[in-house]
Amino acid sequence: MTETLPPSEAARRTGLTLDALRYYEREGLIGPIGRTAGGTRRYTPDDVAWIGIVTCLRDAGLGIDELRRFTTLLRGEHEPADRVAFLRRRHAELADQLARTQAAMKVLEDKIAYYGG
Incomplete structure (x- = not known):
């Protein structure tokens, strides 16, 4: 059990x-x-x-809508390639977001150093 x-x-x-x-x-x-x-x-x-x-x-x-879509891809009669494509798209979006966040952090770090932090 x-x-x-x-x-x-x-x-x-x-x-x-x-x-x-x-x-x-x-x-x-x-x-x-x-x-x-x-x-x-x-x-x-x-x-x-x-x-x-x-x-x-x-x-x-x-x-929530994206999570529903992913859940449907897993539970439904979908090809594994559909799941992988969904995950790859999201991965690319996150990588882009991470790059923008890292660039913003660098600007903030430079400003902190400039203003004497």
């Missing part, structure tokens, strides 16, 4: 609130989450791992 976790423990392990977990489930980004006979959600290790992926992609700047 696979170990399952109550919502509070899943929230603790993922760093999300219970509301965020329920929201992600409602939006179809995670789940379906299993339930006990009494209707209480129970999260598997696979659920927690998937939540970690969704959280990482969210932290990388993907919006």
